[in-house]
């Protein structure tokens with residue numbers, strides 16, 4: 001595989017951008033990443049003309065794949081040609097806000113921002129402003145973007161910043177708790193209940209191997225928040241408009257958060273974030289309330305048009321049926337492969353998300369109840385061994401993934417996320433033939 005142009009570009013990039021990239025994970029492929037020239041349906045084509053079947057899909061935003069349906073492309077072009085942005089409100093912001101509040105029952109009102117990170121920053125500020133409390137509870141191994149209050153690791157009693165540049169004093173206001181551990185969460189509320197502004201949680205750990213909640217976990221979070229006057233904030237930046245269709249993951253799990261953060265798909269492939277929820281909370285943002293929130297590019301008309309046209313297309317077409325059916329076909333096929341060859345792998349994912357985790361557990365393969373990806377079903381033969389927390393995923397065999405597995409899949413023309421943790425996605429452009437070809441590649445490489 002010739003990658004001379006990518007290599008030369010990366011050489012130049014290393015001189016002018018830290019690590020040669022603008023988002024850390026893009027530098028993970030070894031020895032260097034390929035540079036993308038164009039998208040084509042479910043494929044990307046690199047600077048040297050190599051074609052890859054793409055399951056990275058922009059790390060989540062590209063539900064429809066790289067070929068946008070005609071109405072989506074037309075909406076983007078017509079808004080771009082009106083002039084890029086105005087610093088005054090536009091009709092399309094209202095239309096997207098109405099669409100989201102119609103389809104996501106917990107959302108009555110919404111504020112659009114420019115990234116998932118900005119959404120979680122604002123949600124934390126809102127929760128603190130509304131409750132007058134400082135403490136934020138997060139999940140160990142959860143991800144809420146590059147922000148001070150959540151780049152925190154360690155145990156509930158000993159939180160530590162997870163990166164240079166964050167004062168210990170910030171980390172002290174964050175309590176990281178193991179996902180799926182109801183007792184640990186109860187204890188945290190017994191100890192800190194009066195200081196907790198919110199639980200900020202992904203409904204599924206979506207940036208860390210894809211870990212599903214155990215039965216009743218979110219109900220437990222809901223009732224703890226209710227009992228202690230804290231807000232339940234779901235970070236649906238990755239699951240929003242992907243898991244559970246237009247109702248999002250909260251509708252799949254039947255739990256109503258107070259506030260939800262969105263990003264990725266809701267901007268139709270353009271930079272976006274949003275904070276939605278009950279009017280009594282969202283109205284606390286300025287200018288109707290006193291929690292300062294503002295942004296030059298917020299509610300950008302091209303982004304709003306792309307997001308609205310994407311979601312309307314999903315409402316009128318078989319998008320979720322298609323991607324979820326192919327996701328299931330892929331996970332089912334992977335589960336069968338793994339059962340035959342290597343029971344130390346766990347197939348995870350739901351709807352159009354999938355991943356294989358190298359669990360290294362010497363235990364039986366997933367049984368019929370979890371035949372299309374781990375659902376934390378207690379009647380599964382390996383219920384005790386499948387990943388339930390961020391730490392379980394962190395214990396996976398990452399060197400094997402990065403050095404052996406990922407490069408071999410790339411050489412087979414399949415573009416997966418280059419580390420063990422990030423989710424992979426099926427898009428509306430993928431076909432059954434693509435899935436079968438992918439399974440053949442996995443069979444050859446695993």
Ligand SMILES: *Cc1c(COP(=O)(O)O)cnc(C)c1O
Nearest residue numbers: 115116117143144145235237238
């Ligand atoms: C991607 C992601 C973010 C961060 O969004 P950015 O747009 O990259 O800032 C936050 N939370 C979750 C759950 C995400 O998946």
